[in-house]
Amino acid sequence: MSIRLSDLGQVYLVCGKTDMRQGVDSLAYLVKRQFELDPFSGQVFLFCGGRKDRFKALYWDGQGFWLLYKRFENGKLTWPNDEHEVKALTSEQVDWLMKGFSISPKIKSTKSRDFY
Numbered sequence: 001m002s003i004r005l006s007d008l009g010q011v012y013l014v015c016g017k018t019d020m021r022q023g024v025d026s027l028a029y030l031v032k033r034q035f036e037l038d039p040f041s042g043q044v045f046l047f048c049g050g051r052k053d054r055f056k057a058l059y060w061d062g063q064g065f066w067l068l069y070k071r072f073e074n075g076k077l078t079w080p081n082d083e084h085e086v087k088a089l090t091s092e093q094v095d096w097l098m099k100g101f102s103i104s105p106k107i108k109s110t111k112s113r114d115f116y
Contacts, residue, residue, distance in 0.1 A: 002098065003068070006091035008059055011044040012037065013103065016083025020049035020056065024065045027058045035086045039065075045086075046097070052076040070098075078102035 005011050014035070022030070027047060028039035039045065040060045048055040054071040077100065080087065093103040 004091075004094075005044050005046075005057060005059075005068075005098070006089075006094040008044050008061075009042045011046065011089045011091075011094045013046045013080065013087045013089055013097075014048075015080040015085040015087060017050045017081075018047035018056075020047070020054065022047075024058065024067050027056065027067075028065065031058070034084070037086065048077060048079045052079055055079075072100050075100055078104075 012035075014031070018027075018030070027045065031037050031039040031045050037043070037045075039058065042060055042062065045058045046055055047058070053076050054069065055077065057066075057068040057070075059066040059068070077097070080103075087103075089097070089103060097103055
């Protein structure tokens with residue numbers, strides 16, 4: 001089963017390493033305090049830990065928070081390092097991330113496109 005996070009609302013990637021032991025309240029507070037965004041806005045916020053093989057998604061559906069957790073069995077995510085930044089993702093970038101690809105394509109030649 002696959003969940004299309006971009007169907008829920010705007011998806012934001014919280015850059016840098018997040019303590020993955022944090023729960024709903026701590027992650028919502030981080031979104032509000034550090035990035036001045038509203039965790040109750042119906043937007044999706046993604047957080048990644050130091051191992052870069054898993055991430056959490058925080059989402060408010062109007063009645064309560066959802067905290068989703070995904071772990072990749074093979075490979076690691078390419079996650080931006082600037083801990084003071086949050087990036088709004090396109091639906092295409094969200095799809096890439098869900099498949100384990102980088103959110104930024106790296107073009108190796110004019111004939112092919114690969115992700116790193």
